[in-house]
Amino acid sequence: MADFDLHELLAAPILAMNEAEAQNSARYVELLEEYAFEPAKAGGIRKLSTLSFSYMRAEPDGTAQLQNVEIPLVQFLPISGVSIETAKLNYALKINPSTEKASGRLKMLGRLAETVESNTPLSGNLNIEIQLKQVDMPQGVMSLLQASSSGVREVPMPKEEPAPPVDVPVELPDKFIDFEVLEKSAKVIAPGQDYATVIRPSFVEGLKKYDAKVSLTLSSHPKGALSFEGQDKQVINDREDFKIKFLTSPRIDEYKASTKVKLLILVSAEIDGKEAAQFTHSIVLQRRISRKRPEKIITKKPRKVIK
Amino acid sequence: MKHTTLTSHDQGKKSGQMMCPNCSEAIPVTFHALLVEGKLICKNPSCKTVLQLNRAQSQTAISSMKKLQAGLKEIS
Ligand SMILES: [Zn+2]
Numbered sequence: 001m002a003d004f005d006l007h008e009l010l011a012a013p014i015l016a017m018n019e020a021e022a023q024n025s026a027r028y029v030e031l032l033e034e035y036a037f038e039p040a041k042a043g044g045i046r047k048l049s050t051l052s053f054s055y056m057r058a059e060p061d062g063t064a065q066l067q068n069v070e071i072p073l074v075q076f077l078p079i080s081g082v083s084i085e086t087a088k089l090n091y092a093l094k095i096n097p098s099t100e101k102a103s104g105r106l107k108m109l110g111r112l113a114e115t116v117e118s119n120t121p122l123s124g125n126l127n128i129e130i131q132l133k134q135v136d137m138p139q140g141v142m143s144l145l146q147a148s149s150s151g152v153r154e155v156p157m158p159k160e161e162p163a164p165p166v167d168v169p170v171e172l173p174d175k176f177i178d179f180e181v182l183e184k185s186a187k188v189i190a191p192g193q194d195y196a197t198v199i200r201p202s203f204v205e206g207l208k209k210y211d212a213k214v215s216l217t218l219s220s221h222p223k224g225a226l227s228f229e230g231q232d233k234q235v236i237n238d239r240e241d242f243k244i245k246f247l248t249s250p251r252i253d254e255y256k257a258s259t260k261v262k263l264l265i266l267v268s269a270e271i272d273g274k275e276a277a278q279f280t281h282s283i284v285l286q287r288r289i290s291r292k293r294p295e296k297i298i299t300k301k302p303r304k305v306i307k
Numbered sequence: 308m309k310h311t312t313l314t315s316h317d318q319g320k321k322s323g324q325m326m327c328p329n330c331s332e333a334i335p336v337t338f339h340a341l342l343v344e345g346k347l348i349c350k351n352p353s354c355k356t357v358l359q360l361n362r363a364q365s366q367t368a369i370s371s372m373k374k375l376q377a378g379l380k381e382i383s
Contacts, residue, residue, distance in 0.1 A: 034371075034374075035371045035372075035374070035375055036371075038367050039367070049367045049368040049371055050365065050368055051341070051360060051365045051368045051369075052360070052361040052364035052365045053347070053358035053359060053360055053361065054358070054359045054361055055328060055329070055356050055357060055358045055359065056356070056357075057328065057329065058329050067328075068361070069328055069358070070364075071325065073368040073371060073372070075325065076325065076336050076341075076372075077375070
């Protein structure tokens with residue numbers, strides 16, 4: 001058996017143990033990379049892989065609200081390491097003091113004693129007793145866990161869009177309210193009579209996101225065909241039935257047959273005290289077309305009276 | 308049935324615990340609960356919060372867990 005530098009002989013097992021620990025750590029990092037992160041994307045930034053959960057969050061006022069939470073997977077991973085806690089190294093050596101001098105010191109050469117059957121004290125070999133212990137995760141991983149636990153993200157459930165701030169331009173569809181005619185006091189209108197109709201306004205989605213005040217102003221076509229009770233602007237609400245009362249002009253029979261009498265509803269929306277949009281909705285009112293020809297047509301040239 | 312516990316608080320580490328978002332008690336996390344049942348339940352009798360796993364938003368993490376579970380089965 002060859003003689004070894006005693007220095008090397010003593011250092012070799014310790015170095016081997018260090019190397020084993022380093023390999024262990026490297027494997028640890030590999031496992032983390034493999035399991036804890038999303039695949040790498042362009043730019044090389046890797047996101048922690050997360051689990052998303054929904055639960056009912058207890059609110060301080062006693063109510064419960066549906067909530068989403070994202071928890072990094074690394075929080076759950078059962079990856080932990082072991083390291084060498086103690087190592088006992090027993091050497092049984094035969095020493096040959098060497099005369100060689102290396103770098104100014106006396107070089108000691110030694111060899112492991114050969115194992116002898118008789119098991120004398122001199123007989124022996126290198127005995128290494130290693131005790132392993134479960135270790136805390138490396139500091140870097142602990143920091144990652146710490147960061148990821150503060151990275152438990154509560155994701156609010158989508159709520160109704162809040163009203164936009166004042167300086168956001170208001171964009172309303174051209175016709176931001178639909179009307180449904182629910183009742184009419186009569187199918188046709190006749191001159192000089194009272195009528196009533198009930199309409200149900202429904203605000204379109206585009207309007208609902210604003211806190212708008214919507215009002216109606218009533219008029220007619222032709223002008224003066226209808227006269228209304230309460231001429232001013234009247235505020236209406238979504239899906240709240242609204243009654244319109246009017247009196248027809250005694251002159252509606254004088255209109256040409258082609259003239260359509262219309263109830264005109266000017267709808268205006270006010271947002272934050274400012275006029276935001278308007279449009280006119282018209283409802284055509286059927287009228288009884290008199291068979292009797294209008295007066296002006298009836299007027300005949302005075303007959304020549306022959307005396 | 309024996310379930311592998313994923314949390315590692317029993318090993319004396321401060322991290323690796325799943326805390327109940329309502330009562331802050333530790334919730335046991337198992338492969339079975341996550342991969343089969345798809346939910347975690349807080350064991351605190353006065354809380355019993357259910358955390359329902361959103362599978363669609365957790366795909367990468369779920370496939371990692373499946374891989375890990377298969378790996379652990381091989382070892383044991
Ligand atoms: Zn709880």
